[in-house]
Amino acid sequence: MVAIAAVVGLIGAVGCGTADTGSAGRVVRLSFWSGYAGPVPEAFETIVAEFNADNPDVRVEMNFMPWDVFFGKLLPAYGSGGGPDLAAFDSTHLAQYAKKGVLAPVDDWFESDPASNVLVTAATEAVTYDDTKYAVPMTFSSLKLFYNRAMFVEAGLDPDRPPTTWDEWRNAMVKLTKDEDRDGTPEQHGMALPDHDAIPVWPILLWGNGGDVLEPDGSKSALTRPETIHAVRSWIDLVHKKKVSPVGLTGADADELFQTGKAAMTIAGPWVTTGLDGVDFDVAPVPSGPTRQATLGSTTSVALNAKVTPEKKQAAHRFLSYWVSEEAQENWMKGSGHPSIRVDQNALADNPFVAEFAADARIAQPLMPGVVEFDKIYNDVFESVIQDIGAGEVGVDEGLANAARRTDEILAGSR
Numbered sequence: 001m002v003a004i005a006a007v008v009g010l011i012g013a014v015g016c017g018t019a020d021t022g023s024a025g026r027v028v029r030l031s032f033w034s035g036y037a038g039p040v041p042e043a044f045e046t047i048v049a050e051f052n053a054d055n056p057d058v059r060v061e062m063n064f065m066p067w068d069v070f071f072g073k074l075l076p077a078y079g080s081g082g083g084p085d086l087a088a089f090d091s092t093h094l095a096q097y098a099k100k101g102v103l104a105p106v107d108d109w110f111e112s113d114p115a116s117n118v119l120v121t122a123a124t125e126a127v128t129y130d131d132t133k134y135a136v137p138m139t140f141s142s143l144k145l146f147y148n149r150a151m152f153v154e155a156g157l158d159p160d161r162p163p164t165t166w167d168e169w170r171n172a173m174v175k176l177t178k179d180e181d182r183d184g185t186p187e188q189h190g191m192a193l194p195d196h197d198a199i200p201v202w203p204i205l206l207w208g209n210g211g212d213v214l215e216p217d218g219s220k221s222a223l224t225r226p227e228t229i230h231a232v233r234s235w236i237d238l239v240h241k242k243k244v245s246p247v248g249l250t251g252a253d254a255d256e257l258f259q260t261g262k263a264a265m266t267i268a269g270p271w272v273t274t275g276l277d278g279v280d281f282d283v284a285p286v287p288s289g290p291t292r293q294a295t296l297g298s299t300t301s302v303a304l305n306a307k308v309t310p311e312k313k314q315a316a317h318r319f320l321s322y323w324v325s326e327e328a329q330e331n332w333m334k335g336s337g338h339p340s341i342r343v344d345q346n347a348l349a350d351n352p353f354v355a356e357f358a359a360d361a362r363i364a365q366p367l368m369p370g371v372v373e374f375d376k377i378y379n380d381v382f383e384s385v386i387q388d389i390g391a392g393e394v395g396v397d398e399g400l401a402n403a404a405r406r407t408d409e410i411l412a413g414s415r
Contacts, residue, residue, distance in 0.1 A: 026057075027056070027057055027058065027059050028058050028059070028311050028312060028315040029058075029059045029061060030058065030059070030060045030061065030085040030086055030312060030315055030316055030319065031061055031063065031084040031085050031086070032048070032060050032061060032062050032063065032084060032085065032086040032087070032088070033063050033065065033074065033084040033086070033087045033088070034062070034063075034065075034087065034088035034089065035064060035065050035066055035067040035069070035070040035089075036064060040271075040336050040338075041062075041064050042335060043331070043332055043334075043335025043336040044062060044064075045062055046331060047322075047323065047328050047331055047332060047335075048062055050327075050328070051319055051322045051323075051328075054322075055318060055319075057315075058318060058319065060086070060319055063084070070089070071089075071093070074087060074089075075097070075100070078100075078305070078306075079102070081307065083305050083307075084305065085305050085308050085312055085316060086302055086303070086305070086316060086319070087302070087303050087305075088138055088300055088301065088302045089300065089301070089303075090299070090300055090301075091123075091126035091127055091135065091137070091299040091300065091301045091366065091369070092126075092366075092367065092368065092369075092374045092375075093375075094126070094127060094134055094135055094301060094303065095129045095369075095370050095371055095372045095374065096372045096373070096374070096375075097134075097303065098129040098130070098132070098134040099129070101306060102305070103134045103135065103303045103304065103305070103306055104134070104304040104305065104306045104308060104313065105132050105133065105134055106133050106134065106135060106136055106303075106304060107132060107133050109136060109320055109321075110124075110133055110136075112317075113317075113320075113321050113324070115321065115324045115325065116136075116324075118342045118343055118345075119137055119324065119341055119343070120137065120140045120297070120299075120341060120342075120343055120361050120364075121343075121361075122140070122297040122299070122361065122365055122366050123137035123140040123297065123299040123301075123341060123366075124137060125366055126297070126301065127301045128369065128370060129370045134303060135301035135302055135304075136301060136302055136320045136323070136324070137300075137301050137341050138299075138300045138301055138302045138323060138341065139299065139300040139332075139336075139338055139341060140297060140298070140299050140339060140341050140361065140364075141270055141271075141297070141298045141338055141339065141357060142269070142295050142296065142297050142298075142357050142358075142361060142363075142364040143199065143201070143204065143267050143268060143269050143286065143295050143296045143298070143360075143364075144267070144268070144269075144283040144284060144285060144286065144295070144356065144357060144360060145162065145163075145169075145265060145266075145267055145283065145284045145285065145286050145287065146258060146265060146266050146267070146268055146272065146281055146282075146283055147162055147264060147265045147282060147283075147284065148258070148261065148264045148279065148280060148281055149280045149281060149282055151176055151188070151264040152172075152176075152264070155172075155175045155176050155264075156175070157172055157175065159282065162282070162284035163284075164284075164285075164287050164288060165288050166208065166288070166290060168287060169287040170238060170244075172264075172265070173190030173191045173238065173242070173244040173245075173264075173265065174190060174242050174244060175190065176188065176190035176191075176244075176264040176265070177189055177190040177242060177243055184243070185243075186243050187262070188261075188262060188264065189243070189244060189245050189246060189257065189262065189264070190244040190245070190263070190265060191245040191263060191264070191265045191266065192245055192246070192249060192253070192254035192255075192257040192258050192262075192263035192265070192266040193235075193239065193244075193245040193249065193254065193266075194250055194251045194253065194254040195247065195248065195249060195383065195387050195390050196248075196249075196250060196383045196384075196386075196387050197250040197251055197252070198249075198250055198251025198252075199251055199268070199269060199296070199298060200296055200367050200378065201267045201296075202232075202382070202383075202386050203296065203367050203382075204267065204286055204294060204295055204296055205231055205232075205235050205289075206227075206228050206231045206232070207289070207292065207294035207365070208231070208286075208287075208288065208289020208290070208292060208293065208294055209227050209228075209231035209234075209291055210227035210231075210289075210290075210291035210292070211225055211227035211228030211229075211230070211231045211232075212225070212228065213368060213377065213378065213382055213407075214368055214371065214377070214407070214411075218368065218370060218371050218411075219411065220407075220408050221403070221407035221408050223382075223385075223401075223403050223404040223407065224401055224404045227291070228400065229396060229397065229400055231289075232386070232389065232396050232400065233396045236389055236390060236396060239390065240392070245263070247390040247391055248387065248390065248391060251268075254266050255268060255272055255275070258272075258276075258279075258281075259275060259276060259279060269298065269357070270337050270338050270339065270353060270354070270357045271338075273337060273353050283353060283356050283357075285359075285360055285363065286360075286363075293363050294363055294364075294365060295363055295364050295365075296365070296366075296367060297361065297364030297365055297366055299366060302320065302323070304316050324341055324342065326342070326345055329341060329342055329345055330345070333348045333354050334348065334350075334351075337351055337353065337354065338357070339355075339357045339358035339361075340354075343358075343361065346358030346359075372414045373410050373411065373413075373414045376410050377407050377411075381403050381406050381407050381410070382403060384403075385399045385400065385402070385403040
């Protein structure tokens with residue numbers, strides 16, 4: 001997620017604070033940090049303002065900042081005995097904070113609020129560490145296949161029948177790739193497949209073939225499993241031999257290729273739909289692989305500071321209950337274009353894409369939930385080896401074997 005350029009406050013500048021305990025006749029103030037871009041901050045602020053208006057004894061004070069600033073400040077703030085009362089961030093980071101003891105368990109909220117029973121299952125899995133829930137899911141987005149309908153027609157493909165299997169998908173990529181001057185660099189690619197600085201796409205390709213980054217229990221690498229090796233080799237061969245996608249793409253690069261008509265397909269989330277004015281596009285579920293159909297479920301969760309006072313904890317629980325209410329989720333869908341966190345509420349008349357993305361919760365899964373060293377394993381090891389293999393700097397077998405050894409060393413060191 002691209003960060004917003006400046007820090008915004010709903011009421012004004014707010015800092016750390018767990019000392020404002022509140023008492024009879026006083027307002028309990030909850031500082032809330034996060035980083036978001038696009039229409040999300042405005043939708044966030046609208047819901048917070050509505051909660052504040054309905055709950056005059058509680059004041060939630062939003063503080064948006066760029067994600068790199070957010071993560072640079074969060075742990076030091078917690079470590080100094082302060083930090084925000086509430087913090088919203090991608091759930092892949094949750095385990096490392098939970099292990100350090102800076103987050104408050106919220107199992108009691110899950111037990112007391114009936115709405116917890118209608119939250120997306122993959123999202124609740126993503127906020128669990130060591131059999132304890134340390135956050136409440138705030139947002140959930142699946143990834144889908146975006147495709148250019150006009151390009152499909154031009155290539156003789158039916159835009160009302162997007163690919164549903166890997167074979168159909170790969171054949172479509174080849175048909176949609178054009179190198180008219182035959183110089184080895186296509187002017188149009190069938191696919192924009194990012195390999196770094198992007199929301200995770202490559203794990204989806206592993207899952208469809210029965211592979212993965214880690215074994216199901218998270219105890220060791222799965223990168224040398226035959227299913228994983230075969231998945232990586234088959235997709236790399238398609239990129240190298242058929243030139244269906246450029247190599248070395250960031251997420252922003254892939255989005256731009258699709259937006260400018262230089263790639264006919266890509267995999268992305270609902271935030272991309274707002275930036276495709278003038279593009280005749282549609283979305284479809286990620287095609288089913290030889291083993292199963294799967295996509296990534298990306299969850300943003302809101303966590304509670306472990307040092308909050310009882311008064312603040314009670315106020316925070318009230319806000320969490322409001323956030324997952326039908327009223328707030330209706331406003332969230334309208335304002336952000338993202339699906340609801342609830343499985344019983346995802347139709348939006350003026351934005352059909354909300355329901356489209358929500359429908360794929362059935363095949364969505366989190367990536368490495370509960371893994372403390374997520375960043376090291378995914379960003380430093382997995383993304384790096386996929387980049388190196390894509391660039392031809394290392395072979396598939398050797399690259400994945402080295403990555404598996406590094407992954408196992410990281411896992412052993414985190415126990």
